[in-house]
Amino acid sequence: MAAPLAVAPAATKEKPSLVGLSREGIGEQLAGIGIDRKHIRMRTAQIWNWIYARGVTDFSDMLNVSKDMRTTLSDAFTLKRPEIVTEQVSEDGTRKWLLRFPARGAGRPVEIETVYIPEVGRGTLCVSSQVGCTLTCSFCHTGTQKMVRNLTAEEIVGQVLLARDRLGDFPDKSTPVGAAVPSEGRLVSNVVMMGMGEPLYNFENVKDALLIASDGEGLSLSKRRITLSTSGVVPMIPRAGAEIGSMLAISLHAVRDDLRDMLVPLNKKHPIAELLEACRNYPGLSNARRITFEYVMLKDVNDSPADARELVRLLRGIPAKINLIPFNPWPGTNYQCSDWETIETFADIVNRAGYASPIRTPRGRDILAACGQLKSESERMRVRERMALTSMFPDTAD
Template sequence: MTVNLLDLDLEGLAGYCEELGEKRFRATQLFRWIHQKGASGFDQMTDLARSFREKLATRACIKAMPVISCHESTDGTIKWLFDAGDGNAVEAVFIPEEDRGTLCVSSQAGCAVGCRFCSTGHQGFSRNLTTAEIVSQLWYAEHFLRQRLNTDERIISNVVMMGMGEPLQNYSALVPALRIMLDDHGYGLSRRRVTVSTSGVVPMMDRLSQDCPVALAVSLHAPNDVLRNDLVPLNQKYPLHELLNACSRYLAHAPRDFVTFEYCMLDGVNDRAEHARQLLDLVRRQDHDRGVRCKFNLIPFNPFPASGLVRSSSAAIQEFARILTEAGIVTTIRKTRGDDIDAACGQLAGDVRDRTGAGERMARRRTIMLQAAR
């Protein structure tokens, strides 16, 4: 059986080298060739013994997901569509800024959480991506950009697991991928510059804090359980009280001293002044270890036809931010990037074969809600 070396973190690669009868230190050389130099073939690895390269050529590969398409926004954002096989395609997005280059990475083909405001969730869920498929998005993007800019310097400084899927529902593939990103022999990213975004899978948040604590972002989007049950169905399993307690526990191990709460601004749904005040009460409750140290990232909703939702007005977003800021909560308003190529937050949809019926159930739920509204 051929082993895809993109599936292995450094420890896994060292074990694999031992299985081949090689010294463990060979794994470090191999790891650097793959991730730092972007080698896709063993014949490129000139400082490895020929016998080792020949052995690898018959038993292993470095195989990334094929690229179906690449689109570039007028603001410099780049979106790649990757072929995940069996009718599935997933998306990754590079967002260039003056002081950083951020790659938004997918963890699943589709998503089973089914948040109302997310186009990925409306497609339903097909399958988890492998570690190799998660890592290959970074591997391809980093070396594509280096070649384009004719440089050996690192281009991608930040990775956010905010693409298609719920990362913590693909935990066994996620953690090795994170370790590859963080490893100094790989991409050498700081734990502060790798962010996992979750809709609130509480048990896996606790595990991540022990196994590979990186920066944490939580898709909050509502200040009370009634509203969040509707917007983020996972809340019915892990309500806000449990979620906020998990955030407090995570902060004891996190590389940052705050959790980022993502909040999608939906006109007439969650954007009133009373909602902002409820948020303040929520994050300051004494039963959450004297409150949760946090910042808010307000996200203007990026509409798509199936949602039936509307973006909050600029005035409403600014007023919402003012209430939080004046109460002493660091609050930012996310600048919409790449919306002309459907690469903005909540727009990533790829092409997914729904194997769960989630997309159909969401469509039925939306129809019922529209009928009730009439």
């Protein structure tokens, strides 16, 4: 007799998460499982408070919800956090998490990195918006990873929730012994959309996530403590100001179109003049809500005194501050960081023109957690394998 055919087990359907949904979205989900509509507003408020103010990850902990209702919610939904693959702590206290999410159309589970930077008086969380990136900025490690997919609002908010969990920044949670955190106040006090990906190419999910982050009954971060960084997706900048209302940062990095075309290829589509015009018209722009212009210092590329003077000229009339970023090296890069004396000379020129431009000491370099160094570990392994293969068999190089 022929052996019976093996039947593959049915794939387990992923329960929907209530994390990252608007109040209206939660209400629709509750209606979908038969919750009486006259109770939905109250239930939504309860769930919202438990998720974002209390940081619960289990419906059974929602103590002002009836036991039967908790069971119903648990059967239908999840509040789970991203899966932590690794957690690294730098010698300077910076923390980096490698996080894994379900495939959701990508063919296999995906990974991103999230970084926490503790400083005196504040703790900044650098959040990713995409798996990989389409922009291929030549100085950026993330730009060498092909775009895989956008992160959902759940996955973006989940990075903030996970960081607050791990740092003890929710009621009834404890801070790890020896962790570098601010001495008082919120441990995650600032969020910057400066991780992997271009936030404005994932606008709706980023918008939904940041509105939760800034919701007074949600994660309750001031919009002045949330910064969205873009490489210059000009058509979306007005919408970001009007619909999100966060602070804006521009990855500028060059003062001439020919150079910026090479460093930030998006410039070929939206050149410097067009980008700066969008900045001048950014909703809510004022001396109290200045735009930050990020400028990575690349040795003998964009770091001359003439570049500094042209930067001052370009930004004239825009309420702005300049963030000078010493280049953070990564495996395979062809760039070098500007000499410290060169950086100081550049900073003096822009400071004398009235632009606050502190030179930030790189943080987390020893764990590849600094600006421009983020990348999924699986992609890093592929790069290492290619580099090893190329060194052994030079003819295999591209």
